[in-house]
Amino acid sequence: MNKKILFSTVVVAALGMFSVSCQRADNEEYQFTEHIETEQTEGAQDTESTEVVDNEQNPADTTNADSEDIVDHIVNDQTQDDGHDHAENADAGVSDDILALGCVKASNSQESNVNLGLSKKEKFLAKCAAETSNSSWCAQLIRPNPSSKNTFRCTYGSSQAHVLIHPNETTWKYPIAAVKVIKDLQAKGLKVSQIYNWWRPEPYNKNVGGAAGRHPYGTSVDVRFASNSTANTAFKELCKMRKAGRIRAIGHYGSASLHIGVGDKLGNTWGKYCN
Numbered sequence: 001m002n003k004k005i006l007f008s009t010v011v012v013a014a015l016g017m018f019s020v021s022c023q024r025a026d027n028e029e030y031q032f033t034e035h036i037e038t039e040q041t042e043g044a045q046d047t048e049s050t051e052v053v054d055n056e057q058n059p060a061d062t063t064n065a066d067s068e069d070i071v072d073h074i075v076n077d078q079t080q081d082d083g084h085d086h087a088e089n090a091d092a093g094v095s096d097d098i099l100a101l102g103c104v105k106a107s108n109s110q111e112s113n114v115n116l117g118l119s120k121k122e123k124f125l126a127k128c129a130a131e132t133s134n135s136s137w138c139a140q141l142i143r144p145n146p147s148s149k150n151t152f153r154c155t156y157g158s159s160q161a162h163v164l165i166h167p168n169e170t171t172w173k174y175p176i177a178a179v180k181v182i183k184d185l186q187a188k189g190l191k192v193s194q195i196y197n198w199w200r201p202e203p204y205n206k207n208v209g210g211a212a213g214r215h216p217y218g219t220s221v222d223v224r225f226a227s228n229s230t231a232n233t234a235f236k237e238l239c240k241m242r243k244a245g246r247i248r249a250i251g252h253y254g255s256a257s258l259h260i261g262v263g264d265k266l267g268n269t270w271g272k273y274c275n
Contacts, residue, residue: 103154104203111156114201117165124165124172132179140195141175141221148208155204166199166218174198174263178221181241181260190234191226193256219263220249224256231256239274242267250274 106114121142128138142165144152152162166172175198182192200208200215214220225231235258238250249261252271261267 103151103207106155106203110201110203111160113167114156114160114164117167117199118161118163120165120167120169121163124169127172128176128179131176132183135179135183137179137182137192137195138176141179141198143196144200144204145196145208145222151207152204155207164199164201164204168218171199171218171263174219175221177247177262178223178260181238181247181262182223185234185237188237190230190237192223193226194224195221196224197222213266214249214259214261214264217263217265219265220259220261222251223258223260225258226256228256231258234258235272239269242269242274 124142125138128141129135132138142163144162144164149162153160178195178198182195186192197215198221199218200210202216205212205216210216223234225234231252235250235252238247238258238260241247242250247260247262248267249259249264250269250272251259251261252269253259254271
């Protein structure tokens with residue numbers, strides 16, 4: 001084969017592969033397979049009975065191992081209508097279908113929506129501070145997961161501020177209520193390390209493998225606790241709050257992180273049962 005023709009073929013193929021890795025989201029629909037664990041999350045990784053001693057590393061503790069959104073948030077949002085509260089399990093691995101998507105760039109209208117929320121930053125922080133006794137957690141609500149910063153940049157560009165505030169002010173009550181929930185958990189001696197993932201709009205939500213019916217609506221937050229056993233204890237307290245109608249959904253990721261769905265449309269639990 002002629003060397004010039006061979007070289008041109010290789011270049012065209014390389015450019016074709018590059019073009020699908022980060023594409024525009026306008027007028028396109030994406031699908032991915034959500035995998036469900038069988039018993040691993042609820043059984044093998046349940047460290048509820050394990051005593052965690054401060055300043056010692058518990059081998060079963062995944063506090064520092066569950067930093068990627070794509071692991072935390074592949075969940076099945078389907079319920080089983082048989083009158084029982086079914087747990088829905090988060091995937092312990094990354095779906096090949098998710099990886100095949102590459103990084104979907106935000107459209108101009110999606111970027112504009114993000115910037116509209118950003119323009120309300122001070123207003124939101126002032127409202128949150130006023131309703132939570134100046135809680136320092138308010139500042140963390142508006143910051144996407146730091147571990148997904150590269151995905152954020154691929155979605156919105158490197159010049160975009162790493163801040164997400166839902167532009168619809170009617171949704172602000174949900175993260176503010178979540179801060180109050182977290183403060184009540186802290187009052188019970190449960191140490192909280194981080195809050196993240198309040199509003200995670202499309203296509204950023206898809207780029208990190210997020211379930212479509214949760215964070216894009218701004219109705220929930222994720223919380224990382226000091227240890228797995230602390231998260232297990234917090235889960236019990238959250239189950240009480242859910243029973244009382246204070247929150248609607250709880251996700252247990254089999255790690256130190258929990259999903260607190262204050263206003264989630266689908267009121268359920270996954271990863272662990274509420275007794």
